[in-house]
Amino acid sequence: xxxxxxxxxxxxxxxxxxxxxxxxxxxxxxxxxxxxxxxxxxxxxxxxxxxxxxxxxxxxxxxxxxxxxxxxxxxxxxxxxxxxxxxxxxxxxxxxxxxxxxxxxxxxxxxxxxxxxxxxxxxxxxxxxxxxxxxxxxxxxxxxxxxxxxxxxxxxxxxxxxxxxxxxxxxxxxxxxxxxxxxxxxxxxxxxxxxxxxxxxxxxxxxxxxxxxxxxxxxxxxxxxxxxxxxxxxxxxxxxxxxxxxxxxxxxxxxxxxxxxxxxxxxxxxxxxxxxxxxxxxxxxxxxxxxxxxxxxxxxxxxxxxxxxxxxxxxxxxxxxxxxxxxxxxxxxxxxxxxxxxxxxxxxxxxxxxxxxxxxxxxxxxxxxxxxxxxxxxxxxxxxxxxxxxxxxxxxxxxxxxxxxxxxxxxxxxxxxxxxxxxxxxxxxxxxxxxxxxxxxxxxxxxxxxxxxxxxxxxxxxxxxxxxxxxxxxxxxxxxxxxxxxxxxxxxxxxxxxxxxxxxxxxxxxxxxxxxxxxxxxxxxxxxxxxxxxxxxxxxxxxxxxxxxxxxxxxxxxxxxxxxxxxxxxxxxxxxxxxxxxxxxxxxxxxxxxxxxxxxxxxxxxxxxxxxxxxxxxxxxxxxxxxxxxxxxxxxxxxxxxxxxxxxxxxxxxxxxxxxxxxxxxxxxxxxxxxxxxxxxxxxxxxxxxxxxxxxxxxxxxxxxxxxxxxxxxxxxxxxxxxxxxxxxxxxxxxxxxxxxxxxxxxxxxxxxxxxxxxxxxxxxxxxxxxxxxxxxxxxxxxx
Amino acid sequence: xxxxxxxxxxxxxxxxxxxxxxxxxxxxxxxxxxxxxxxxxxxxxxxxxxxxxxxxxxxxxxxxxxxxxxxxxxxxxxxxxxxxxxxxxxxxxxxxxxxxxxxxxxxxxxxxxxxxxxxxxxxxxxxxxxxxxxxxxxxxxxxxxxxxxxxxxxxxxxxxxxxxxxxxxxx
Ligand code: FES
Ligand code: FES
Numbered sequence: 016x017x018x019x020x021x022x023x024x025x026x027x028x029x030x031x032x033x034x035x036x037x038x039x040x041x042x043x044x045x046x047x048x049x050x051x052x053x054x055x056x057x058x059x060x061x062x063x064x065x066x067x068x069x070x071x072x073x074x075x076x077x078x079x080x081x082x083x084x085x086x087x088x089x090x091x092x093x094x095x096x097x098x099x100x101x102x103x104x105x106x107x108x109x110x111x112x113x114x115x116x117x118x119x120x121x122x123x124x125x126x127x128x129x130x131x132x133x134x135x136x137x138x139x140x141x142x143x144x145x146x147x148x149x150x151x152x153x154x155x156x157x158x159x160x161x162x163x164x165x166x167x168x169x170x171x172x173x174x175x176x177x178x179x180x181x182x183x184x185x186x187x188x189x190x191x192x193x194x195x196x197x198x199x200x201x202x203x204x205x206x207x208x209x210x211x212x213x214x215x216x217x218x219x220x221x222x223x224x225x226x227x228x229x230x231x232x233x234x235x236x237x238x239x240x241x242x243x244x245x246x247x248x249x250x251x252x253x254x255x256x257x258x259x260x261x262x263x264x265x266x267x268x269x270x271x272x273x274x275x276x277x278x279x280x281x282x283x284x285x286x287x288x289x290x291x292x293x294x295x296x297x298x299x300x301x302x303x304x305x306x307x308x309x310x311x312x313x314x315x316x317x318x319x320x321x322x323x324x325x326x327x328x329x330x331x332x333x334x335x336x337x338x339x340x341x342x343x344x345x346x347x348x349x350x351x352x353x354x355x356x357x358x359x360x361x362x363x364x365x366x367x368x369x370x371x372x373x374x375x376x377x378x379x380x381x382x383x384x385x386x387x388x389x390x391x392x393x394x395x396x397x398x399x400x401x402x403x404x405x406x407x408x409x410x411x412x413x414x415x416x417x418x419x420x421x422x423x424x425x426x427x428x429x430x431x432x433x434x435x436x437x438x439x440x441x442x443x444x445x446x447x448x449x450x451x452x453x454x455x456x457x458x459x460x461x462x463x464x465x466x467x468x469x470x471x472x473x474x475x476x477x478x479x480x481x482x483x484x485x486x487x488x489x490x491x492x493x494x495x496x497x498x499x500x501x502x503x504x505x506x507x508x509x510x511x512x513x514x515x516x517x518x519x520x521x522x523x524x525x526x527x528x529x530x531x532x533x534x535x536x537x538x539x540x541x542x543x544x545x546x547x548x549x550x551x552x553x554x555x556x557x558x559x560x561x562x563x564x565x566x567x568x569x570x571x572x573x574x575x576x577x578x579x580x581x582x583x584x585x586x587x588x589x590x591x592x593x594x595x596x597x598x599x600x601x602x603x604x605x606x607x608x609x610x611x612x613x614x615x616x617x618x619x620x621x622x623x624x625x626x627x628x629x630x631x632x633x634x635x636x637x638x639x640x641x642x643x644x645x646x647x648x649x650x651x652x653x654x655x656x657x658x659x660x661x662x663x664x665x666x667x668x669x670x671x672x673x674x675x676x677x678x679x680x681x682x683x684x685x686x687x688x689x690x691x692x693x694x695x696x697x698x699x700x701x702x703x704x705x706x707x708x709x710x711x712x713x714x715x716x717x718x719x720x721x722x723x724x725x726x727x728x729x730x731x732x733x734x735x736x737x738x739x740x741x742x743x744x745x746x747x748x749x750x751x752x753x754x755x756x757x758x759x760x761x762x763x764x765x766x767x768x769x770x771x772x773x774x775x776x777x778x779x780x781x782x783x784x785x786x787x788x789x790x791x792x793x794x795x796x797x798x799x
Numbered sequence: 800x801x802x803x804x805x806x807x808x809x810x811x812x813x814x815x816x817x818x819x820x821x822x823x824x825x826x827x828x829x830x831x832x833x834x835x836x837x838x839x840x841x842x843x844x845x846x847x848x849x850x851x852x853x854x855x856x857x858x859x860x861x862x863x864x865x866x867x868x869x870x871x872x873x874x875x876x877x878x879x880x881x882x883x884x885x886x887x888x889x890x891x892x893x894x895x896x897x898x899x900x901x902x903x904x905x906x907x908x909x910x911x912x913x914x915x916x917x918x919x920x921x922x923x924x925x926x927x928x929x930x931x932x933x934x935x936x937x938x939x940x941x942x943x944x945x946x947x948x949x950x951x952x953x954x955x956x957x958x959x960x961x962x963x964x965x966x967x968x969x970x
Contacts, residue, residue: 037904044909045897047844047884051910054843211848211856211910211943260846260910261943292849505908505944678904685946686907712853712941720934720947727948 031514031524032741035678038510039524040258040503049258052215052230057285060217061090063278064136065271065288066126066143067298068118071152071367071705072165075116075125075145082142083128088135091282092143094126098277099246104269105236107176107334109168112244112273118147119167119332120367121705122298124270129278129286152367154705156306156329157797159364167332167365176330177338177363181346181634183417184356186312189321193312197393200795201309201385204773205329205700206302208374209717212260213295214268218275219285225252225276230259232502233267233542236477238534244273252276256532262504263690264373264544265300269335296710301700303328303337303363303371305344305378306794307385311354317399319408322354326361326382327798331370337363339475343378346634348386350416350642351468352408357417367705373544375690379469380752387465387756388769401444401760402435405466419628419635420642424744426670426734427466427644437728438648438666440464449767455784459653460663463760466646467752470639471736471745472547474627481640482623483551484538485559487516489617491609493602495520497529499556500540501548506747507679508548512556514675515740519560520601521587546745549675550640551623553740558621566619567604574607626738641736641744644670647688649757650724653765658781660696662758665727672736672744684729684750691754693718699774771795814877818842819886827873833859833866836873837883844884844913848941855940858914859883865918867939884913887920896923899957900950907944915940919954928958 043049080092095115102108114123126143130136151165158164159174166172190196217228225245231237234254242252259266271288279286290298305328312321328341341361349357394404410416412425435441443462450459474481486498497516503509513524520527530537538555541547564584571589572579575596583590589599599607608617630636650664667684674680697716701708709715735742755773763769768783771792782788811826818825818837827836834857837845848856850869857869860882888894893901896916906912918940922928933954934947942950 035904037901038906041901041904041906041909042893044906044912045884045893045900045916046888047842047913049909050843051846053847054838209943210908211846211854211941212908213848259908261908263943291847292851292854507904507907682904682907682945682949685948686944687946689946690943711851712849713851717941717943718946719941720937720951723947725930727946 030518032518032675033673035676036510036514036524037678038507039513040509051212051260052217052228052257053212053289055217055228055257057217057219060285060287061129061131061282062133062136063127063129063275063286063288064133064140065124065274066128066140066145068114068121068123068125068145068147070118070147070149071121072150072167073118073147074150075114075118076148077146078126079144080126083139086135086139086142088131089128089139090131090284091129091278092126093274093277093281097281101244101246103240103244104334105240105336106338109333110269112270112277120369122369123332124274127274127278129282152705154366154368154702156327156364156366159366160362167367171365174365175362176334176365177341179342179345179361181359184321186321186323186356186358189356190312193320194315195313195393195396196310197389198310199385199389199771200306200792200798201388201771202306202773202792202794203304203381203384205304205702206374206694206698207296207299207700207715208263208265209715210261210263210265213290213292214266214271215287215289216268216272216275217285217287218272218279220276220280223251226255227252227272227276228255228257229268229272230257231267232259232262232504233544234502234532234534235500235539236542237267240269241273241276245276254534256502259502259504263375264377292712293710296715297707298369300335300370300372302374303330303340305381306798307344307382308798309385309389311389311393313393313397315397317393317397317404317407319352319354321356323357324359325798328361328363329368329371330363330365331368332365333370335370336373337371340373340378344382346418347379348382349418350410350420350422351466353410354417368702375748376751377748380755383465383467383752384755384759384773387753388759388763391760391763392769401464402431402440406431409466419630419637420639421637422642423738424641424672424734424736425644426732427646429732430644430646430668430670431466433730433732434464434646434648434666434668437668437730438462438664440648443650444764447764449764451767455655455766457655459655459765460650461653461761461763461765462648462650463757463762463764464646464648465753465756465760467749468642468644469546469745469749469752471550471641471643471739472625472627472639473545474629474638476545477541481541481627482625483540483555484623485552485555485621486538487559487563487619489563489605489619491606491614491616493605495522495527497527497556498537499529499552500532500538501543501552502532504543506683507676508543508552510679511549511675512552515553515556516560519557520563522601546643546748549743550739550745551625553743554623555621557740558623559619560621562621563617563619566617570608571599571604640738641672643745643749645749645753647753647757649761651758651761651765653762653780655784658777658784660762660775660780662692662724665724667729669729669731669746669749670734671731671746672734672739673742674731675741675743680731680746681729683746685727687750688727688754689718689723691751692722692758694773695755695758696774697776699776812874814874816876816878817880819882825873829874831873832869833871833873833876833881834868837868837881842883842885846910846913848911855918856911856914858917858940860917860920863921865921882917884916887916894920895961896920896954896957899953899960903949903953903956905945905949905953911940911942915942915950922954923957923961925958928955930955
């Protein structure tokens with residue numbers, strides 16, 4: 016049988032980068048052999064259940080675990096008394112392994128039980144009595160900001176977890192000089208990552224070390240967090256990362272692995288916590304909802320003069336990754352469009368709800384939902400073509416944008432050109448002006464465009480360093496192992512790393528075994544976030560390959576006793592150009608190296624230092640190695656009878672530099688479109704009084720195969736990024752960023768109605784169409 | 800909270816079934832789902848994504864018909880023919896459908912894929928198969944990563960391969 020998998024065993028004369036090959040680890044996935052966290056079993060493993068707060072806000076008077084402890088089969092019960100009295104967190108120390116003095120949201124972790132099986136653990140957990148003095152709770156961010164309301168953390172009496180402010184240029188002068196000012200409010204919703212694999216962890220306390228099997232995409236940061244929380248040095252916490260069944264930003268868990276760690280230490284056996292979908296969907300840490308007010312000052316010719324933005328986001332009861340998403344929401348759009356001057360403020364507000372965290376798009380997709388619609392509105396009011404309007408204002412290659420971000424490569428103009436052509440944008444728009452009030456009957460079609468951009472890594476993530484490192488271990492048996500620290504979350508990084516290393520070593524990708532991540536032997540990487548993995552770990556991999564070649568050449572030089580210049584390396588073979596010695600294949604060289612060095616593998620390393628700088632106190636400085644761009648066009652059909660919106664056509668043009676693997680790259684774009692479509696039209700975590708009302712896949716619908724448009728066209732324009740591996744830059748998040756706005760702009764083009772709240776559900780659309788509601792964001796009054 | 804694969808502690812019963820082509824006796828809890836029972840047998844390719852019948856990750860074939868094994872009590876599989884993802888190909892060869900999924904790289908994180916392969920496997924033997932057929936037959940299978948395009952393409956490709964008799968997925 017010949018499969019495409021077989022073809023990747025052949026050595027490709029022209030190299031492997033740029034070829035569409037399936038993921039190197041796909042066969043195990045297709046056979047059901049990939050071992051995810053829920054499939055792993057350690058000997059004598061116990062199972063745990065978490066006791067959660069049933070009140071949104073209250074003072075803990077006491078926790079009685081005695082009845083739970085007496086249940087036969089219970090091995091350990093943990094409360095805050097078992098944890099060191101430290102608070103921790105990635106930005107703000109407002110996390111506890113288990114709630115100590117107060118509970119702050121429904122679902123807050125208060126205690127946990129480990130037992131011989133799950134039913135026993137669950138039963139015992141139900142017997143833990145938590146005595147809570149209830150306090151007034153607050154769920155609305157604007158109510159939380161108002162004076163005199165409930166205070167969730169005494170240290171933050173105003174309920175503001177994070178305040179982000181930024182100012183560049185003379186915004187006041189810009190507005191004074193403006194011919195047109197648009198001022199609008201847009202609001203984005205709480206979104207569930209809805210990875211198919213629910214949260215899970217296995218903790219094993221052995222020989223004084225907490226071994227945590229945790230599907231984390233940010234293992235090094237997670238390890239820092241966990242060791243701080245446990246009050247232990249880094250080397251007393253070991254992280255082992257199994258294959259990850261989807262994350263999209265969610266799987267850097269704050270306290271679930273720590274709860275398992277406490278239990279394992281107490282019970283003396285490995286302890287697993289594995290959420291069912293019910294628990295996962297009810298208590299997950301969602302994408303933060305945002306309210307944006309934007310004011311944009313424009314000259315009559317369509318040139319942007321200035322921008323003012325005010326953003327309010329919900330932190331929930333503890334501060335997770337959301338401070339960075341607020342900062343992103345405030346100032347990242349300034350590297351897509353040149354607004355010339357800007358003033359921004361972002362407030363991240365505590366509420367008595369589950370903490371919110373990072374999700375693909377990370378505040379940028381949210382910001383663009385509003386800005387891209389406002390640009391269309393400006394274009395309409397100034398009677399400028401919306402494509403031309405964008406072209407005129409985008410930041411160009413070679414420019415340094417408002418906050419010091421250097422755009423080392425941008426083929427965004429080409430993306431705009433291509434997506435317009437592919438979709439026939441101008442003709443579609445000419446054919447159908449937006450419906451007016453009397454025309455909103457039957458089925459209406461409309462087309463919308465939106466742009467997007469993102470980063471390829473972000474300098475402030477880890478204060479210590481940016482960049483990445485890689486280790487190649489070339490064994491005397493000819494085996495090649497590559498160690499990087501950035502986990503594959505499904506995008507296929509393992510595959511592109513194998514392709515990059517294969518080209519450096521003159522072998523096939525299947526011969527490069529990219530190792531799973533284990534803090535005991537993997538580099539301490541910043542992680543897979545901020546769309547950084549392919550760019551950063553890719554550069555480190557190429558560097559490690561070059562180091563391996565250098566070492567092989569030096570070894571051959573020494574073996575052959577010839578000048579180094581006489582040794583040539585070509586496609587995996589070392590040749591003595593003096594002709595005095597037989598050539599070495601890579602395999603022969605490695606065997607020989609092992610013999611000479613008593614079995615030692617050849618170890619090569621690569622370190623990549625990107626040309627990024629830590630932004631200064633004013634938030635100025637080139638924070639990312641490279642910036643990817645995209646232009647998307649969506650076509651929708653709105654059923655005026657039901658309010659139902661279908662996406663019936665979709666076109667995407669991308670600049671991600673060199674495309675390392677067209678097959679996995681296309682998959683990223685399609686996946687991004689699907690998630691954006693879900694966010695735009697159907698997904699919303701419905702909360703009332705701090706309770707998730709739709710914690711399952713029936714009531715929280717994500718797109719199915721039938722929701723996707725057929726014949727999506729994706730094109731990667733010719734591009735080269737000097738700061739990325741073989742000219743590549745990122746793709747994962749930019750694939751999502753324009754989607755929601757493109758769909759919303761298409762809806763306006765169909766109906767003449769601007770939708771400013773997400774999701775644009777059938778019910779919402781129907782109300783806009785038939786109840787004549789002012790199409791103003793429901794949050795507008797609160798932020799103006 | 801959830802039910803996962805752990806037994807309830809009620810008296811167990813023995814069932815006999817054909818599991819991936821071999822006769823098998825399984826001792827199961829009366830309330831245990833078939834998903835939980837096959838996973839306890841080491842067949843962990845059957846995934847649990849929701850345990851409420853809403854995601855399709857746990858699909859298995861029961862007498863050739865795809866079913867959500869998270870909802871089906873294992874005792875109901877007694878005397879029947881059950882195929883899990885592990886039973887689709889052989890030790891040495893992938894099934895034509897699996898081979899097509901490989902050609903199309905129809906997987907990202909892979910968590911939904913076993914259920915999708917199982918649910919789609921009867922489709923490749925149909926006389927006629929359109930894109931709309933595939934889409935509607937996969938309504939019960941959720942994937943958060945791929946956007947479905949590669950999956951639908953792979954099913955259609957496998958159907959084409961099988962129909963033209965070139966089974967084995969020659970690329
Ligand atoms: S686990 Fe059975 S349908 Fe989701
Ligand atoms: S590949 Fe990840 S859910 Fe389908």
